[in-house]
Amino acid sequence: MNQSWLQRAEIASAPLPNGKRLFQAYAALLNFVRQNDWTGACHDSSASLYMILSEMGFAPKLVTGEVKAEAGIFDHSWVEVDGKVFDVAVGFPGEDGHHVGPSVFASLNLDTGEPTELKFGVRSPNGLDPIGQFVASSNLEQYSAAQPEGMTIWDLTPHIGAECGVKMRKADLRRKYGKLTRVLRGQADAN
Incomplete structure (x- = not known):
């Protein structure tokens, strides 16, 4: 990641409703991912x-499914706000993942500022792998139970939120969002 990603995201945020706050949340997460090699x-x-976006008053959707890139199709999760994709993680694949491009802000490729070439919510012939199926079928409380102690979404989210001025407590997050399941995109014909 370079500074231009943040600059492009900030420019793209200007015409969006509450764009400045949306950018602040995205930038806090992007910086956290980069600084912590997440x-x-x-x-x-x-x-x-x-x-974080929910606590700021946005109406985001938490989505999972498959994404098509030039390198192939992979299981993935992202956030949508008003039909636009916000995806920090796609620019930071894990060791077994392929680099498929930069992070995405408001459906824009942050290297170019143009619409992303990635196709979110597709369906491959095989559908989701076992991990993807677990993520899709679990609520956030069930999902977090499989995470390492002290490194759950409940532990990390308050730290990231604090970076953009959103105060959250672990117990409150669990109570409010523990029963939430992700929207499954592009898998309707899956059995």
Whole structure:
């Protein structure tokens, strides 16, 4: 990631409703991911962004499904606000993931500022892998039970939120969002 990602995201935020606050949440997450080498964490980072944006008064959707890139199709989670994709993690794949491009803000490729080439919510012939199926079928409380102690979405989200001026407590987040399940995109014909 370079500074131009933040600059492009900030420019893209200007015409959006409450764009400045949206950018602040996204930038806090982007900086956290970069500073903590939080790669390959799409399910965690999207859940954190969803909770932060919800606490800010936005009406985001927490989404999971498959994404098509030039390198192939992969399971992934992201956030949508007013039909636009907000996806920090796609620019930071894990060790077993392929680099598919930069992070996405308001459906824009942050390297170019143009619409992302990634296709969110597609369906491959095989559908979601077992991890993707678990993520899609679990609420956030069930999902967090599989995370390492002290590194759950409930632990990390208050730290990220504090960076953009959103005060949250772990217990409150669990109570408010623990029963939330992700919107499953592009898998309607899955059995």
